Amino acid sequence: MSNDVIIVGAGIVGAACARAFALAGFSVLVLERGTTAGGTSSACEGNLLVSDKGPGHELVLAQFASRLWSSTAADLRAELGDTFPSIEFERKGGLVVATTADGAESLLAFAADQRGARVDARVVDAAEMLELEPDLNPAVAAGVFYPDDAQVQPTIATEALMASARRNGARLLENTEVTGGLFDDAGALIGVSTNRGPQRASRVLIAAGPWSGDVARRIGLSLPVRPRRGELLVTSRMRHRIFHKVYDADYVGAVGSDDRALQTSSVVESTAGGTVLIGSSRQQVEFDSSLRVDVLTEVAAKALRLFPFLATAAVMRSYGGFRPFMPDHLPAIGEDPRMPGLWHASGHEGAGIGLSLATAELLRDLFLGRTPEVDPSPYSPARATLAPHLELVA
CATH class of the missing domain: 3.30.9.10 (D-Amino Acid Oxidase, subunit A, domain 2)
Incomplete structure (x- = not known):
């Protein structure tokens, strides 16, 4: 079975992307080597901040994300019902x-x-x-x-986004580790090999947080996370x-x-x-x-x-x-310039909880061929500040 997109990583960035893609009609498979929210997303404070960001591209993304969180919190509550734990969204300042x-x-x-x-x-x-x-x-x-500063309970927020993604058709395979890439004759990535067998997709999105560099190396590229x-x-x-x-x-x-x-x-x-x-x-x-x-x-x-x-x-x-x-303090969000079919959503440093929804919206629009609300070029893996770090791995 081939999917429209495989997401590697079931932290909050991967979960937000899975939900956004599934709601847009894509067939989505999420691969997680452990369990949902088992890494960084369960070992942080749940910050949704604009206060710590000076003028620049990260602030632009954070301001966009800040607008998304209020509506998404309400949508998740309406969709998942009172029996699902609250994500504890609070715009406390x-x-x-x-x-x-x-x-x-x-x-x-x-x-x-x-x-x-x-x-x-x-x-x-x-x-x-x-x-x-x-x-x-x-x-x-x-x-x-x-x-405008706000807070969520990060583990519950991740679980809620993933639950919504699955309700809308996304599939999740936990305890599934990526071991390499699958390629067509032209060298484009068409899936990944795993400890549970090959998984195929039109796109592969690495959203594995601080472990994204390791996943990229297994596929054959360097990523400076x-x-x-x-x-x-x-x-x-x-x-x-x-x-x-x-x-x-x-x-x-x-x-x-x-x-x-x-x-x-x-x-x-x-x-x-x-x-x-x-x-x-x-x-x-x-x-x-x-x-x-x-x-x-x-x-x-x-x-x-x-x-x-x-x-x-x-x-x-x-x-x-x-x-x-990341060495230039911006996440990598977009298609890898070296390998058709490979996409990234990683390198958010300590802002991944807050920036997750904006990352997902930006990638969804790129997948759909629409112009995103936020200019995607500053976050592109093809940006000049990352070029010295994007070498092929032998």
Whole structure:
């Protein structure tokens, strides 16, 4: 049996693409080496942010995605019914604060640039910050409020998108690992070989997050996706005392950095279940998932600068995951210029949850031959900034 498209990866990007393609009438097969949402999508915070992105192509994609999430959350709720768990979509808003005078100057300049790109970035004074977050450290130097920042429960959101895709005809094969490519006489990709036999399709889309580079190598190409480790703490349940996503302005610099060494910043928020998520870290350690107490200690210490009351909070658990880092900080979305039939949806770094819906819409329109709402060329795997990394693998 041949399909219109095979998607490799059942994280949130793969699930969003499966749903968009199935709703458009394509026959879709999703291949996942583990289980749905078993990788990065279950090891993150579920951020849907515009606040951490400066003017540029990633912000454009994030603004498009932000418009999609409200309607998609409502559509999923109507389609899947009350018996399916809520994806916990909440446009709670983000409060970004600076804890030093130098940080305040940089934060306010960054927000001014964002407003020029139509981001709703509202400078708030000390009294307004404490009105938004009564338990915030009153010594913070400056703050900017972003009402468009939102949140989902990432594992449930991934499962919901995949459930919708399957209701609309997509097929899912879990515990199925891609081992190579299938090619026609002209060298075009017409499917993949797997541990469960060959699977054929007109298009193959790699959406395997930080493991996308490995999948590409098995097919015969290089893709410059590298894993970037992030660590989080989760407190026990408590009275609701944090009402927005609150983070230190240092987070923006960590997101955009190329440094392989450890970087930490304060990111604090409550969940619907009553716990508090405390992040975040970024470190390139390949796929080493070892517990790093020093990283968690640094993350916790920085969180106390924002919310001193957390000093008495009990930590229930910690977890970490790998984000798909790209050398030019843009995802690869589109057809591979080296191999007809191969497509990519990867390299979203820490923004994959938020950008998943926009990625799916863009690819669906390209498949249909329609002009996407967002110009696809900046994200194309054929863009000049990726050319040095796109060599054939011997």
